[in-house]
Amino acid sequence: MLELNSVEVLYDDVILVLRGLSLEVPEGHIVALLGSNGAGKTTTLKAISGLLKVEDGEVTDGSIRFDGHEIHGLPADRIVRRGIFQVVEGRHVFEHLTVHENLLAGAHTRRDRGGVPADLERVYGYFPRLAERKRQWAGYLSGGEQQMLALGRALMARPRLMLLDEPSLGLAPILVQEIFGIIRRINEEEGTTILLVEQNARLALSVADFGYVMESGRVVLEGPAEELGKNEDVREFYLGLSEIGRRSYRDVKHYRRRKRWLS
Structure with missing residues (x-):
């Protein structure tokens, strides 16, 4: 479904962050992207989703293809319409909107408005806690609830590929287990393909089918998740x-x- 081939990313016309990165994400699978801080994992997601430009980043070489079509250079909203949605690190919910309004914002680019109510109920089914707080301002939610809201907002866009950046960040262990259980359900029940960036390598490999290890902007190791764990x-x-x-x-x-x- 997704193929990166020899991708290079430059920030501020000076800092080379990705150095010929190549990876593949097969349809219907969960792929984990592992690596230490500064390895280039988040930059990889932003190169795919079109969010590099807001940070003065640019893909200077290589190709990024989704369903066989080059998406490098497309604006972020067009990439979302093609079926790719990034859940950014730190959740970034709209704090002064309600839970319900945040979810509706996730469906902003959709043309099938008639399907939105059914998808809202589907999201509330995955996250009953959000249903209980649907009229509450998002800024008053706990960190775990905000992460659930960020995932639910992504689902409202009906993505074929979800890019998840550190979904466990800042969460209590019991909430992390709950979030990752839902991520696995989304993959299995919705058929949503997932590219997962996660510092918790053990947890990431427990839900992933395949994994890549990055160092200094390139892949240094790859293989089935079970083999990487060993x-x-x-x-x-x-x-x-x-x-x-x-x-x-x-x-x-x-x-x-x-x-x-x-x-």
Whole structure:
């Protein structure tokens, strides 16, 4: 469904963030994009969704194809209309609109207005807590509820591909499990394809079918999620495990990537 081929991204005409990035997202699958801070994961999502321009970023080389058609250079609203919706890091709900109004905003680009009421009920079915608070201002929701609202707003656009950026950020563990359970349901029940950026590598690999590991703006490792979860490098650097068991964050932070990653 989605194919990035040798993509380079430059910020402010100076900073090269993506350095020949290539990856594929098959239709109907969940693909995880892993990597440390600064690896270029969020930039990858913004290159796909057309949001680079608001940060003075630009795709300077390579191609981004969706359903066989080049989408690089299209404005963000046209990319949404083609079926791609990004849930940005930090949720960014419309705080002074109600939950219900936020969800309606997600359907703004749709032409089939007659289907909106049914989709609202479908979203409330996924997120009963939002149904209970539909008349409440979004700014008064908890962090977990705002993340649910951000996902529900994305569903209202009827996306074929959802780009999720750090959906677990700042949430309590019990809420993280709930959110990721819903992400899996959305994929299975709606058939929605998902490209997931997530710092919690263990959790991301538990719901994904395939994964890519990024370092310094390029892919250094890829494979089925189950195999990546067993990979020694991934286990030690991203899951904090080694042959002698759990390691501290301090140890993991100073882990030296294997030479083949940097060759």
